[in-house]
Amino acid sequence: MLKFFVDRGGTFTDIVAVVNDSEIINNLSQQPERFLMVPLPKKEWIIVYKLLSENPERYQDAVIQGIRDILGIANNKAIATQKIEVVKMGTTVATNALLERKGDRTVLLITKGFKDALRIGYQNRPNIFARQIILPSMLYESVIEIEERYDTNGNELIPVNLSQVRKDVQKIYNQGVRSCAIVLMHSYRYPKHENKVATIAQEIGFTQISISHQVSPLMKLVSRGDTTVIDAYLSPILRRYVDQVSAQLPNTRLMFMKSDGGLVDAHKFQGKDSILSGPAGGIVGAVQTSLRAGFSQIITFDMGGTSTDVAHFKGEYERQLDNEIAGARMRVPVLSIHTVAAGGGSILYFDGASFKVGPNSAGANPGPACYRRGGPLTVTDANVMLGKIRPQYFPHIFGKEGNFPLDNEIVTQKFIELSQEIERATNDQNSPEIIAAGFIKIAVENMANAIKKISLQRGYDVTHYALCTFGGAGGQVACLIADTLGIKTVFLHPYAGALSAYGMGLADIRIIKENAIEKPLNQDLITELKQVISNLENKARNELDLDESIKGEKVVPKVSLKYQGTDSTLLVNFVDNLSVMQQSFEEEHQLRYGFIQPQKILIVESVSVEIIQMMETPEEPLMTRIRALNELPKPIETVQIFTENKWQNTPIYQRENLQSQDIIKGPAIIIEKISTIIIEPNWKARLTDYNHLILEKEKC
Numbered sequence: 001m002l003k004f005f006v007d008r009g010g011t012f013t014d015i016v017a018v019v020n021d022s023e024i025i026n027n028l029s030q031q032p033e034r035f036l037m038v039p040l041p042k043k044e045w046i047i048v049y050k051l052l053s054e055n056p057e058r059y060q061d062a063v064i065q066g067i068r069d070i071l072g073i074a075n076n077k078a079i080a081t082q083k084i085e086v087v088k089m090g091t092t093v094a095t096n097a098l099l100e101r102k103g104d105r106t107v108l109l110i111t112k113g114f115k116d117a118l119r120i121g122y123q124n125r126p127n128i129f130a131r132q133i134i135l136p137s138m139l140y141e142s143v144i145e146i147e148e149r150y151d152t153n154g155n156e157l158i159p160v161n162l163s164q165v166r167k168d169v170q171k172i173y174n175q176g177v178r179s180c181a182i183v184l185m186h187s188y189r190y191p192k193h194e195n196k197v198a199t200i201a202q203e204i205g206f207t208q209i210s211i212s213h214q215v216s217p218l219m220k221l222v223s224r225g226d227t228t229v230i231d232a233y234l235s236p237i238l239r240r241y242v243d244q245v246s247a248q249l250p251n252t253r254l255m256f257m258k259s260d261g262g263l264v265d266a267h268k269f270q271g272k273d274s275i276l277s278g279p280a281g282g283i284v285g286a287v288q289t290s291l292r293a294g295f296s297q298i299i300t301f302d303m304g305g306t307s308t309d310v311a312h313f314k315g316e317y318e319r320q321l322d323n324e325i326a327g328a329r330m331r332v333p334v335l336s337i338h339t340v341a342a343g344g345g346s347i348l349y350f351d352g353a354s355f356k357v358g359p360n361s362a363g364a365n366p367g368p369a370c371y372r373r374g375g376p377l378t379v380t381d382a383n384v385m386l387g388k389i390r391p392q393y394f395p396h397i398f399g400k401e402g403n404f405p406l407d408n409e410i411v412t413q414k415f416i417e418l419s420q421e422i423e424r425a426t427n428d429q430n431s432p433e434i435i436a437a438g439f440i441k442i443a444v445e446n447m448a449n450a451i452k453k454i455s456l457q458r459g460y461d462v463t464h465y466a467l468c469t470f471g472g473a474g475g476q477v478a479c480l481i482a483d484t485l486g487i488k489t490v491f492l493h494p495y496a497g498a499l500s501a502y503g504m505g506l507a508d509i510r511i512i513k514e515n516a517i518e519k520p521l522n523q524d525l526i527t528e529l530k531q532v533i534s535n536l537e538n539k540a541r542n543e544l545d546l547d548e549s550i551k552g553e554k555v556v557p558k559v560s561l562k563y564q565g566t567d568s569t570l571l572v573n574f575v576d577n578l579s580v581m582q583q584s585f586e587e588e589h590q591l592r593y594g595f596i597q598p599q600k601i602l603i604v605e606s607v608s609v610e611i612i613q614m615m616e617t618p619e620e621p622l623m624t625r626i627r628a629l630n631e632l633p634k635p636i637e638t639v640q641i642f643t644e645n646k647w648q649n650t651p652i653y654q655r656e657n658l659q660s661q662d663i664i665k666g667p668a669i670i671i672e673k674i675s676t677i678i679i680e681p682n683w684k685a686r687l688t689d690y691n692h693l694i695l696e697k698e699k700c
Contacts, residue, residue: 001085004070006063007278007500008053008091011305011345011364012472013062014498014674016505017047017070018618021083027072033396035070036673038494040621048498048674050472051397054364058402063089064248081252088504090257090281093241094234094274099326101137103233103271104179104208107172108140109165109197110225111185112147118183118225121329136327139233140181144168148193150186160193166200179208181232183225187213188516208236215272216331218606219516223322223331227272230330234271242266257281257503259334261317262510262612268543272332275325278500279309280335285503286468287313289493292620293692295466298491299451301481302500303474305345305380306361308447311337312454319571321560333512333608340450344368344380344473348439350418352425355435357443369414370406372399377414379443383476384411385436387641388678390652393671433642444477448484459591466491470499475677479666479695483680490695494655497674502618509613511540514606521561521602523578529607533557533574536609544613554612561585564601568593574607620690623660633662636671643667644681655693662687665698 003018018040019025025045028035036048051066059065059075067087073079097103110117119138146165149158169180180201187194191213201209210232216224246254246266254266259276261284279302286300290313298313312318318336323329341359345368349356357379366373368380370391383389384406391406398404415432423429430438455462466489469478475497478490495502513536519525537555557574559581570592572584586596627633635651642648648667655672663686664670666679670693679685679695686694 002071002083003085003505004067004087004089005501005504006066006087006089007281007498007504008063008089008093009278009304009306009500010092010096010361011053011343011367012050013053013066014501015047015049015051015063015066015070016495016498016501017049018505019045019047019070024071028070033673036495038621041619044618046495046618048495048501050395050498050674052364052367052402055402056365057400061244061248063245067249079249081249084249084252086253086255087245087249088255088257088263088507090278090500090504091241091274092278094238094271094277095326097234097237098230098275098328101139102237103139104236105177106140106179106181106229106232107169107177108143108225108229109146109169109180109182109184109201110143111149111183112145114185114221115143115145118222118229121222121226139229139328141177142172144172146184146193146197148184150184150190150193152186154186154190160196162196162200165197166204169201169206170204173204173206178206179210179232179236180206181210181212181225181228183212183221183228185221188217188219188224208232208239210235210271215270217514217516218321218331219518220331223329226329227331230275230328231270231272234274238269238271238274242269257284257507258510259332260319260510260512261335261507262512263504263507263615264509264511265545272330275323275330276334276337279337279339281503281507282309282470282500283311283313283317283335283337283503284507285493285499285501286311286470287317288503288506288617289499289692290466290468290491293491293493293688293690293694295468295489295491297465298468299455299462299465299487301447301451301467301469301471301474301478303447303469303471303477304343304500305367305472306341306343306363307339308342308450308471309337309339310447310451310454311335312458312460314460321569333514336454338450338454340446342379342443342446342450343471344378344476346379346443348377348379348382348418350422350425355438355442357439357446370398370408370411372404372407372410377411377418379440380473381411381414382436382439382443384408385415385432386440386643387639387647387650388476388643388669389676390639390669390671393652393676395673433647434645437642437645440477440480444480444484447477448481451481451485459594462487465489468493470496472497472675475670475672475675477678479678479680479683482695482697488697492677492693492695494672494691494693495674497672506617508615509544510610511543512608512610513537513540514608516606517559517604518606519604520564521559521578521581521604525604526576526578529559529574529604532607533609536607537611540609540611544611551614551616553614556610556612558608558610559604560606560608561602562605563597564603569605571608622689623687623691625660627659629661633658633664635668639669641667641669641678643678648681658687660687660689660691
């Protein structure tokens with residue numbers, strides 16, 4: 001049986017397949033430049049494949065096309081799905097719909113008197129000195145105020161006016177709106193009114209009904225409402241995409257990565273869980289492969305074509321509850337990922353006085369200038385100009401026919417034109433390579449600053465961490481990023497260029513359930529918390545597939561604590577011992593904020609339960625060294641790259657020609673089928689028995 005793990009990114013779609021069919025391997029062996037094939041135990045192979053996410057001249061959907069290419073099936077023939085065991089994927093479909101504001105038409109149904117509550121929000125002012133406050137656009141197009149009200153103790157002050165609700169909702173339905181978000185006061189505790197309104201919407205014919213006490217059963221009307229609106233706005237988009245993929249892959253199990261790092265069956269995949277679907281796969285892949293390599297303190301660094309995602313790991317996945325993505329607030333557990341608009345496709349600008357990198361990206365279409373689609377200069381082009389990306393070793397997937405290499409000539413021409421423009425504006429004479437190196441330095445600083453936000457600014461000393469680098473462009477700047485931060489070790493997995501896709505295959509099924517508490521933490525509350533945790537565990541189990549083949553199961557209860565009178569919560573493990581939870585909170589508070597207030601009462605804001613079904617994951621094969629230990633690897637050629645402000649002779653090595661315990665000193669280039677790795681001067685690379693590439697800073 002075949003397994004496919006897919007990450008559909010903004011520029012490239014990465015596919016990792018586990019194959020046990022020798023006929024498929026024999027066919028793909030005829031195209032070694034397109035597919036990376038790695039033998040596994042038990043007569044299986046790993047296949048790694050990349051293709052552009054958008055190439056309308058050649059295919060409609062990159063995921064389906066990638067599966068066709070691996071199976072060797074023509075576009076006019078049906079896919080033999082009986083051979084496919086599962087497809088696990090992360091997608092940017094919902095993220096792009098949110099960024100571009102192209103979700104479904106949505107109506108908000110909210111308690112009377114709170115029509116503008118979500119628009120007013122928390123009155124945050126990101127720029128305190130701005131004279132004109134520009135509010136983010138709302139995802140809903142209209143609002144219906146519902147005449148109803150509970151008080152905080154659950155007493156019904158105003159019953160739902162059912163006839164008026166039916167009249168108002170029918171009117172909106174007649175205007176063509178089919179998605180609604182129901183958000184009523186105090187419904188996270190007292191949901192009867194929301195259920196009554198939802199029943200009316202269902203009877204009228206709404207196809208998407210998002211109910212706040214189900215979507216985000218926590219306090220705070222605004223964040224609960226925002227999350228519910230996002231779910232209503234994006235879920236129909238996801239459902240159509242799932243149906244589109246399922247139509248091409250009938251009778252195939254389809255699973256999606258959620259923003260919290262867990263997998264879920266396609267029919268349970270919701271809009272609120274989808275925003276960081278692709279990046280979450282990268283975090284899982286980075287963490288699991290780093291742990292296998294022996295690293296327990298990790299900074300993950302995922303540099304793709306459109307953006308760079310970074311995260312911190314020290315023993316467990318870090319999640320955050322309150323998030324703002326693309327101007328939309330949401331309150332659901334998502335992996336703590338910091339994203340900056342700096343990737344291989346980030347556009348290079350000269351504004352007449354200074355250089356700027358991003359935030360706009362050339363994407364997959366037209367892509368960087370070297371992609372042969374008339375695109376602008378980007379970070380990728382700068383690395384081509386510096387000789388760090390060699391077109392002859394890059395996949396030949398460009399041009400209208402999808403079979404041309406990168407265009408080196410157009411890059412050189414555009415940088416010469418840019419140098420002339422800069423000279424006219426500033427009277428400074430700089431060579432094209434100096435200008436390209438300047439842009440790379442700016443991009444590296446932007447990405448290093450992102451890492452500082454999730455590490456140094458939270459009290460972690462990154463010099464003791466390993467930088468797990470992945471993504472198609474990560475290996476090109478890994479040493480430069482590490483130098484900027486003082487990191488001494490960089491880890492690169494053999495599938496680093498497609499690690500987000502590989503992470504889909506390393507992920508487990510995860511279900512998280514939450515409940516609001518808002519009571520002081522004391523011994524009397526422990527018994528109540530145990531009962532709440534038991535109820536949440538039962539709810540989570542109802543969503544699990546009992547027939548799933550798993551290696552084991554884990555239940556993780558946590559409580560969200562804060563000091564009384566504050567609004568900053570910290571998540572700690574729930575245990576019976578009150579003092580242990582207090583100590584855990586104080587240690588984290590001291591690390592995060594630099595002080596503690598032991599005289600203050602601790603409040604339990606909410607409790608959560610996570611059930612983890614641990615799934616079977618692909619094995620990683622051991623390498624066998626054939627060459628003598630004193631025999632060095634041979635480069636395939638020596639070229640010049642521009643680094644440290646000068647052109648330097650640099651050997652090029654093919655990754656597949658390296659053997660266990662090989663050591664390569666920089667400057668050097670290691671070419672893979674799915675990425676390029678630059679070993680900068682004063683760095684060395686070592687290959688382990690598991691084909692893991694460890695880059696280490698040499699002592700000067």
